[in-house]
Amino acid sequence: MAVVRHSPNMSAIAAALGVSAATVSNALSGKGRVSPELAEKIRTKAAELGYVPSLTARALRTGRSGVLGLVLPNIGNPLFPQIAQAIENAAADAGYGVLIADSRGNNNMQTLAIQRLMERQVDGIVVVPRFGTRIGDLGCPVAVIDSPSTPGNTVSSDHWQGGQLVADHLAGLGHRNFVLIGANPQSNVQNDRIGGMKSRLPKDARVEVVWIEKIEAVSGPGCPLGLMDKIERGFTAFAASNDLHALRAVTELQRAGIRIPDQASVVGFDDLAWSSVVSPAITTVRQDMAAIAEIAVNALLAVIDQENAEIPEAGGIAIAQHDRVPMTLVARQTSGRPAIFNSQGNTIKGEIR
Amino acid sequence: MAVVRHSPNMSAIAAALGVSAATVSNALSGKGRVSPELAEKIRTKAAELGYVPSLTARALRTGRSGVLGLVLPNIGNPLFPQIAQAIENAAADAGYGVLIADSRGNNNMQTLAIQRLMERQVDGIVVVPRFGTRIGDLGCPVAVIDSPSTPGNTVSSDHWQGGQLVADHLAGLGHRNFVLIGANPQSNVQNDRIGGMKSRLPKDARVEVVWIEKIEAVSGPGCPLGLMDKIERGFTAFAASNDLHALRAVTELQRAGIRIPDQASVVGFDDLAWSSVVSPAITTVRQDMAAIAEIAVNALLAVIDQENAEIPEAGGIAIAQHDRVPMTLVARQTSGRPAIFNSQGNTIKGEIR
DNA sequence: TCTGCCTGATTAATCGTTTAAGCAGAATAT
DNA sequence: ATATTCTGCTTAAACGATTAATCAGGCAGA
Structure with a gap:
């Protein structure tokens, strides 16, 4: 036989x-x-x-591989799963595969990673750029997911609006003393989030910004952020640019005996894996990754199709007509009314619940 | 021109x-x-x-695409970044690309995901199987990363030994009352870890196991795990099968006013992204993902080469000669000597430090 | 000188698809 | 009745590499 x-x-x-x-x-x-x-x-x-x-044979003949590349600043990033999953799903729905490339944490490698992808003749690349890098003409269609304030951005969450959500939420609860926590002021995403927050804070609000990398440069990675000092000085609301930092704040405060949300509120961003299972569960602002991925992939495919129809030497950056997708606040247990005994310059009488 | x-x-x-x-x-x-x-x-x-x-043309001619598939139970898993990064690096070093596939959290999709990869003629697949599923003959070389106690496992961490590390660490600190925290008893990985811990506990130790999914089935996802009850009953050591659960335990205890590690020790597994930055930083057992990925990829490539040389209809499961790689304990701040006032049935006098 | 071997190249087939071009017969138009 | 357009299919040429088979010389041995 x-x-x-x-x-x-x-x-x-x-x-x-x-x-x-x-x-x-x-x-x-x-x-x-x-x-x-x-x-x-x-x-x-x-x-x-x-x-x-045989997709290989088809690729050879048509010059299109049916594969998209995905480049991220750092695969180790806790947000990576969300992005990768969303992109993979969107790509799969469009009949595309996703090839990952790790830029291994440094800027040169980002270029190298992109080159490696292009050698494998991906039809297009979705890149979440490292901050401080500009994605130029790669000679291959690119969709950039960063922030609306980044030139050349294809689509991303409306981080500014997300920041406003946080400010409204906390101000609405009665907070007037805010600590804003970011990691690196070079990041457009973080700047947008923090900028959005500031733009909606009440006029009588007191605000201080903490940049983690600055503190760590002095006291080492993983060091305390000095949040108890803020508490003693009457701050009640801690808005982090990221759930990782929010978690850090929560544990630092909790460890010092602060009850959350009774004595302090903490809010984060991104709804990372652990945010819903820690105690108390973290109030956060979630990105609609599925929507972002779909828009990015579609914009990319549009460029690919167009390039395929016209000049083969285009390689432009995809531009979506709808470039910012709204974020949604997920109120959980780390945010509440500020306690009376802790509220200075507070106009409404908050209750301890 | x-x-x-x-x-x-x-x-x-x-x-x-x-x-x-x-x-x-x-x-x-x-x-x-x-x-x-x-x-x-x-x-x-x-x-x-x-x-x-043109890798495409070469692939068509030689029948080898130079691409490996990576299938995970759930891309959303917080361990995914570590695995993906390690596999991508190992594959890149061997001149291979990595195509990811999401099984979107269900068992049928795992098969579908594998099929999609094979349609793209990957040369081999690295799969971290969902528990309860067996990876059979796929008609394509496969490397399985699961646990040494899984039949057909290619390579993985020695989770049992990792468990022993935890037990030795905690027992060495003077603990005698252990709560072991797992999510699902069906998971080979978790069983190994917990089994390893049990195998090294002192003879006079008191042990209780908490299965999170059982509790959540009753009280809903993200619910408290009832750890304070354990504390009141004299338990001082909480060993989770995972940093996510460890974090959950830390925050639950912290929230209830328990000082860690003074009143309770908590240990986790996997050294996930946040483990080093929360307060206190979590003591954990780390997997050597780079080693695992390298062994898995090499074993896979060996099968690919051999298959290519002999019968094209093999498609077996890769077997590494060294199938379990040791884990290492990273002692941080959540583990310490049990406090005297909390230690029941404790033979050595622990100090509050 | 003739045979045989080695060297350094070429020719041509092949992988599996896609697609432009061609072609025979039927259907329609003039 | 003849010219034209469809229709349904076939032929053959790509795509860009790999590789077995071949071939022309140069050189050594008999």
Whole structure:
């Protein structure tokens, strides 16, 4: 008995039906002129033989691999799962595969990673750039996910609006003394979030900003952020640019005996994996990654199609008509009314709940 | 001026030098018979023209795509970044690309994800299986990363030994009352970790196991785990099968006013992103992902090579000669000697530090 | 000188698709 | 009745590499 050697190809189907391979191709793609009956016969025969098209051969012929590259500043980032999952799903829905590339935490590698992807002839690249880097003309369609305030951004969350959500939430609860926590002022995303927060704070609010990297540069990584000092000075609301920092704040305060949210409120961003299971569960602002990924992938595919139709030497940056997707606040347990005994310059009488 | 249309191919180099394409191929691959001088000329010309080989064409001809698939139970998992990064690095070092596939959290999708990868003719697949699923003959080389106690496992951390590390650490600090925290008893990884811990606990130790999913089935996701009850009953050591659960324990205890590590010690696994920055920083057991990834990828490549040399219809599961890589304990701030006032049935006098 | 071997190249087939071009017969138009 | 357009299919040429087979000389041995 002859064992099935490899998966059958178009010629096998053609031979089995006594037609030409071209006809099989046309029938399966629905492109050329094939009679409905024959087309049907071909399709059933293909299914019967378990035909699987060779994407490699198709790629060679058409010059399109059906694969998208994904470059992130740092695969180790806790936000990576969300992004990767969303992009993978959006790409899969569009019939594309996703090739990942790690820039291993440094800027040169980002370029190298992109090159490696292009050698594998990806049709386009989705990149979440490291801050401080500009994605230029890569000679390949690119979709950039960063922040609306980044030039060349394709689509991203409306981080500014997200910041406003946080400010409104906390101010609405009665807070007037805010500590804003960021990591690095160079990041557009963080700047937007913090800028958005500041833009909505009440006029009589007192605000201080803490930049983690500055503190760590002095006291070492993982060091305390000096939040108890803020508490003693009457601050009640801690708004971090990130759930990781929010978590850090929560544990630092909790460890010092502060009850959350009774004595202090903490809010983060991104709804990271642990945010809902710690005690108390963290109030956060969530990105609609599925929407972002879909918009990014679609914008990318649009550029790819257009490039394919016109000049092959385009390689531009994809631009979505709708470039900022709104964020949503998820109120959980780390935010509440400021306690009376802790509120200075507070106009409304908050209750301890 | 004619602009460079696309990246030049072998024929372009051949034409520029007045030789045949085959010679160029031989020169660049070093396979056929080419005079050293000509080979050198070809190489410099290739560099000069900026020649990039078409991996697609090569894949079509050789039947090998140079791409590995990576399938995980859930891309959203916080461990994903570590695994993905390690696999990507190991694969890149071996000249391979990595295509990711999300099984979107359910078992059927795992099979589908694998199929999608195979359609893209990956040369092999690295899979971290969902628990409860067996990876059978896929018709394609597979490396399984799960646990040494899983049949068909290629390589993984020695979770049992990791568990022993935890037990030794805590027992060495003087603890005698242990709460072991797991999520799901079906997971081989978690069972190994917990089994390893149990195997090294002192004979006079008191042990209780908490399964999170059981509790959540009753009280809902993210609910308290009832750890204060354990504290009141004299337990001082909380060993979780995972940093996520450890963090959950830390915050739950902290929130209730327990000082860590003075009144209770907590240990986790995996050294997840936040473990080093929360207060107190979490003592954990780290996996050597780089080693695991390298072993897995190498074992996979071995099967690929062998399959390529012999019968094309193999598709077996890769087996590494060294299938378990040791874990290392990272002692941080959540583990310490048990306080005297809390220690029941404790033989040594622990100090409050 | 003739045979045989080695060297350094070329030729041509192949991988599996896609697709432009061609072609025979039927249907329609003039 | 003849010219034209469809229709349904086939032919054959790509895509860019790899590789087995071939071939022309040069050189050594008999």
